[in-house]
Amino acid sequence: MAAQRQDTTPSQTAAVDYDVIVIGAGLSGMYQLYRLRELGLKTRVFEAGTGVGGTWYWNRYPGARFDSESYSYGYSFSKELLQEWEWSEHFAGQPETLRYCNYVADKFDLRRDIQFESRVAAAIYQDATRSWDVTLASGARYSCRFLITAIGPLSTPTLPRIEGRDDFKGQSFHTARWPKEKVDFGGKRVAVIGTGATGIQTIQTIAGEVGHLTVFQRTANWAAPLHNGKIDAATQAKIKAGYPKIFARCQETFACFIHTPDPRGAFEVSDAEREANYEKLYGERGFGIWQGNFKDILIDRKANATISDFIARKIRERVKDQAVAEKLIPRNHGFGTRRVPLETFYYEVYNQDNVDLVDLTETPIERITPEGIRTTENDYAFDIIIYATGFDAITGSFDAIDLRGSGGARLKEKWTHGPETYLGLMVDGFPNMMMLMGPHTALGNIPRSIEYSVDWVTGLLRFATAKGLTLLDATPAGTAAWTDHVKALGVGLLSNEVDSWMTGINRNVEGKQTRIVARYSGSAPAYRARCDEVAAKGYVELRLE
Template sequence: MNATDPQTGSRPPASRDVNFDAIVIGAGISGLFQLHCLRDRLGMNVRVFEAGTGVGGTWYWNRYPGARFDSESYSYAYSFSQELLDEWDWSEHFAGQPETERYLNHVADKFDLRRSISFSSRVKSAHWREATRSWTITLENGSQHSCRFLVTAVGPLSAPTYPRVEGIDSFGGEAYHTGLWPKHAVTFDGKRVAVIGTGASGVQAITEIAKTAKTLTVFQRRPNWCKPLHNRPISKKEMKELRAWYPEMFRICSSTSSCFLHTPDTRKTFDLTPEEREAFWEKQYQTPGFSMWVGGFQDMMTDRAANDEVSRFVARKIRERVRDPKVAELLVPKDHGFGTRRVPQESGYYEVFNQPNVKLVSIFDDPIKRITRTGIELADSSIEFDMIVYATGFDAVTGSLDRIDIRGIGGEKLKDKWRGSLETFFGMLVKGFPNLFMVLGPHAALGNVPRSIEYNVLWITDLLAYMLALGHTYANPTQAGVDAWTESVMKAAEGLLSSEVDSWMTGINQNVEGKQTRIIARYSGSAPEFRAKADAVAAGGYRELELD
């Protein structure tokens, strides 16, 4: 899919009170590319509003110790510019946050994107005005701006949440959320540190904090299945080889189910002998990245007995790596099978719990009662700390949109609409909210996120190019189009073990009021199927949209 420039003069007439052709919310991976496509390819007058003081999105805010890719660096990078691919060298197979932030700053500078970005500009509300077919955007500083087209590039994991316990603001020591980590240096040397949460961010942060903290107490609600990352440096020679491999690599990403460099094994679990299965899993366990999660046997995510087998293998690995049998049992998940939730990649995580300065507390067994001025009060005891780190995740998928007061036709609130029934058109449009485009909204395909981002940005760009060429100023999905896509989303989730567990991918967040009931929050089918369906909409002249 390649966006093309409209013919000269095809831009829709702007109302006198519309400041911009398009406004983009967010200057992360999605927002930067969307800005480039709309401004530099379509010639639109575009403004990006970014809450932070710099570009990067996820890689701007999540600067906690240990933050890094769990997808291969080179498969995570932009593919739209050959020149960019030719000039950027990755130093590690799974790059850390500082390198990724540098990369995205390099992109912003290379394509001169900063001149169209307003930093320290958090969007408070976005209201549709039917009379002028435009959006009015209000920032937290009170300033207002208007546009014909609005694009949200806010990401599915960008609305941090804290545990719902008393006294969070009363703590007198240092307190940080992994998703809102400060730019200034944070030291753990000689300090009594608490980390609440053992999801992907917690796993990475805990491994680093344990190296220097005087004591580290980890508060775990539910353990996750984790697999070794096996990261290593990339030499100049290897980078040259990787660069030559780029065309084939991106072809592989476009053909796999989740856009990763791994694809499920065509065999079923019980087609092999126990010894053959063991050898296969051992090899995957030693392979870098997500190979064991997305490259397992084809029935791992649909057959409970098959999933039990691989879960037992990984459980055995945990017990082998953790010396204290009681601690090991606390770290082995009992409420979900391997791969049915996102699998954190780790570098020595389990060995951390062999250190004498590290203690694991199950808050199922000993709940947190409240945060006090000096530490954490549990049901049966109190512990004093110098620092508390909240690795408690995000209000995923809808949360970053819920935090903006978005109102469509008749003043309907997007948050209220989704409270009744979560439905979109390919995760990119919502009926009743004309000219609102979401790069990665609910029911979009996720997987290796930048690969999905590039496709969705180009799909939105092509739609706007089509509208500009025909003089259209209005796009709203039909109910029939929304119903058809929602049915596809529901059908793709049928039979998946992941649909039966609590996770952010099923809309569950115990820290957010009203998000304790499972829903289907994302498209669980394959990325090639997603693209084929979306391409068919474009090829058919967007009949599923009301264009005017």
């Protein structure tokens, strides 16, 4: 039973600069600020960039766009906003999405409580005052009662550990730190290292501009067609009239997409029916082929082999040079066991005379040279090198901040063997800290998960304000139980047997070569039901003082 006593000793009612500090002004931080204002709490958001948008501020590389349908991705909390904003494409690109983020910031006057170019370097809990001391990279310090992290699961980019990286004389960029000014690819010799989601989007977008493109691939990834298109006036009207149904659909599906698994198993239909279903899904927009496929393709190896073989055949059909096609077909994981990149004529790029594929499993990179890249077989000269080498995912954004809880305990050390959380929202021993989209939460269609997490945190702070509480903390028992539950949910999933950002693997980060369970892999409705239960019982599972 939680202790719910009010303590008004001077040290615990000491003045703080803010009631709440939020780290990050992406989709999570913006919406959290909106909700905190409703509670009348004095709030400050610290953002490292010069503008709002988070993911859509930083990832401005060519071809960046989301893979959830636009109309299922935007905020749902304002009917007025839903009717005012018009998405131009079924899957909007980064420039349009960033305009949307700025539109939201303007509409709700969010910027007056956001401090830009303010990277949080450290946040240290003060036991004596039950407050957080937050230090920016500039050295400026602020205090707050409650700390909310809105730092995103994919926000800390990683560069490959390749010798000579700083020796290159040409231009080089990580996709997540792309320059704001336009990059001229005309006639240039360009290298792209990496063929994950960002690599695929970049490659298919610039292949028609460059003089010559060389793709360096370490791990082949399964990809499926996006089938994007413009939204015409009639469809726009239908979308706006149908928003209640669209968001209701997202609430009921497994991962908050408009797609949800087929109730049938892959072998509950004939071979012809299975093939016809795969063809149908391959020809439809979005994640249906991943999220709306047979219910057992992500848990049964034989079922997964049927869809993997189907996609492999498609790759062979689309790539003329069969030796290249075979290199583009993954051998170390099945379709859907990693998040599936959605592409637009990606495979056809390799039919162009000005595009080459280098398989790093055959000829690894030895070093970056002043002129380009040296592999074990060749020296390549380049004008531009693009690093599409991904992120230190899920826990990396927390590791980048010196986060210390009660007694000076470091979060990074607590999570040495993998994250331990309570509902993916709190960590025992780190009082008054709440996490948005941290480890062990339901990811899927991110904005749908964001809105739920923000509303849950807001509900907790409303409760704390009403009760005069100055300390909110998870218990060790609650944290252990939730962490064990998350691990149990991952048993039997083929995705948890694969090295990927979803299992915490990053060869470019020291100490992250061992798989962990970093995400909640149950259904979103089940996740919300558990969190709702905690709130409905008055948060008695927490330590409250």
